[in-house]
Amino acid sequence: MDLGLRGRVAIVAAASKGLGRAVAEELAQEGAEIAICARTAADLEKAAVQIRSVGGREVFWKSVDVGKPREVAEFVGDVEKRFGRVDICVTNTGGPPSKLFSATTNEDWREWTDQLLMSTVYFAQETLPRMQKNQWGRFLTITSYSVKQPVEGLLLSNSLRAGVTGLVRTLANEYAAHGITVNNVCPGYTRTDRLDDLAGMMASRTGATPEQVFDGWKKLIPAGRLGKPEEFAAVVAFLASVKASYVNGVSLTIDGGTTRSLL
Numbered sequence: 001m002d003l004g005l006r007g008r009v010a011i012v013a014a015a016s017k018g019l020g021r022a023v024a025e026e027l028a029q030e031g032a033e034i035a036i037c038a039r040t041a042a043d044l045e046k047a048a049v050q051i052r053s054v055g056g057r058e059v060f061w062k063s064v065d066v067g068k069p070r071e072v073a074e075f076v077g078d079v080e081k082r083f084g085r086v087d088i089c090v091t092n093t094g095g096p097p098s099k100l101f102s103a104t105t106n107e108d109w110r111e112w113t114d115q116l117l118m119s120t121v122y123f124a125q126e127t128l129p130r131m132q133k134n135q136w137g138r139f140l141t142i143t144s145y146s147v148k149q150p151v152e153g154l155l156l157s158n159s160l161r162a163g164v165t166g167l168v169r170t171l172a173n174e175y176a177a178h179g180i181t182v183n184n185v186c187p188g189y190t191r192t193d194r195l196d197d198l199a200g201m202m203a204s205r206t207g208a209t210p211e212q213v214f215d216g217w218k219k220l221i222p223a224g225r226l227g228k229p230e231e232f233a234a235v236v237a238f239l240a241s242v243k244a245s246y247v248n249g250v251s252l253t254i255d256g257g258t259t260r261s262l263l
Helices: 018-029 041-055 069-083 106-134 155-178 193-206 210-220 229-239
Strands: 009-013 033-038 059-063 088-091 137-142 180-187 251-254
Touching: 009 018, 009 069, 009 106, 018 033, 018 041, 018 088, 018 137, 018 193, 018 229, 033 041, 033 069, 041 059, 059 069, 069 106, 088 106, 106 137, 106 155, 106 180, 137 155, 137 229, 155 180, 155 251, 180 229, 193 210, 229 251
Parallel strands: 009 033, 009 088, 033 059, 088 137, 137 180, 180 251
Antiparallel strands: none
């Protein structure tokens, strides 16, 4: 299936590893021009080499703290200067630590509000007007299945990603008439470095081993296994495509059936 992405310009945040990198690789395979950002330059440079080998094109990369509006604005501006336009924006960020409410500080709330919620606002402020000018665009946020079914021990993620979902649904209404779709993609337990880190945090807090934490997660998944980053990325690429022009305002879980809600 031709997704119609050849020549489109796609921004993917937090793309030096994990789900972001998988998404960037998938979009590159479909022929999109790729711009990636994350905090660590060395990891970004390595990711760019890998993505370039997959798509056969140059990859623009820049070290960015997505919680800082000036850095996001400069990055998006640089992407437009490099490629002439912005068609697709996939927001993403590293996940917060596993903490109980009693151990969560005001500084934790401030930091992760910037990283999870405000970073999405900043990218929306910079990319949606550019898409509106072209009367075409795809704005996608990567959050978590926790927006539909809160995950034990992930207080910050459960709380702040829900705010992102509300933002997405509102933006979907405001920008649909301009050929822009806005959707939220909600991964479940997918085998990435982030999941390894999370298993370690939960193990240290509960006294279990990381292997026991993974076994417990697998029992929650009807598919009986963890997801693969490339499985997640394939869905994101479809939502970013011309084929998904009538999919708007959804929060789509990609979790092997873990979420038990009807919607």
